Amino acid sequence: MYHHTQSDYETCSYRLLFLPTGEWLCPPNSFKCRNGPCINSSLVCDGNIDCLGTWVDEDGCPFSCSNVEPRCECRDTQINCTGLGLKEVPPDIEEEITWFHMGSNYLNVTLNEDSFVMLDRLLYL
Structure with a gap:
């Protein structure tokens, strides 16, 4: 099993991690779109739709x-x-x-x- 370090999150802040439990996990300071991917938290409520197809970042x-x-x-x-x-x-x-x-x-x-x-x-x- 691979353990992610803080630098892993910093270099790939949009990566969506799949856990053995079947859950999806986003790195710190990120927001998970309904169907993935993760986006930077600063993009939530910025007036632009970044979660294509679901728009949950602007809901x-x-x-x-x-x-x-x-x-x-x-x-x-x-x-x-x-x-x-x-x-x-x-x-x-x-x-x-x-x-x-x-x-x-x-x-x-x-x-x-x-x-x-x-x-x-x-x-x-």
């Missing part, structure tokens, strides 16, 4: 889903623009959004029947 990470209103925080298909003093719905929100948290804003003057027409998957407002 659950906050992201800006509006170029017009970058203060809104997004997680998965939810956007939170609570308490930002908005006077209108940001116009370029991702169409995949299903939950929209908009409390404590000033939208009552500008809302109309077309305000959310681009968000046809919206379940919660």
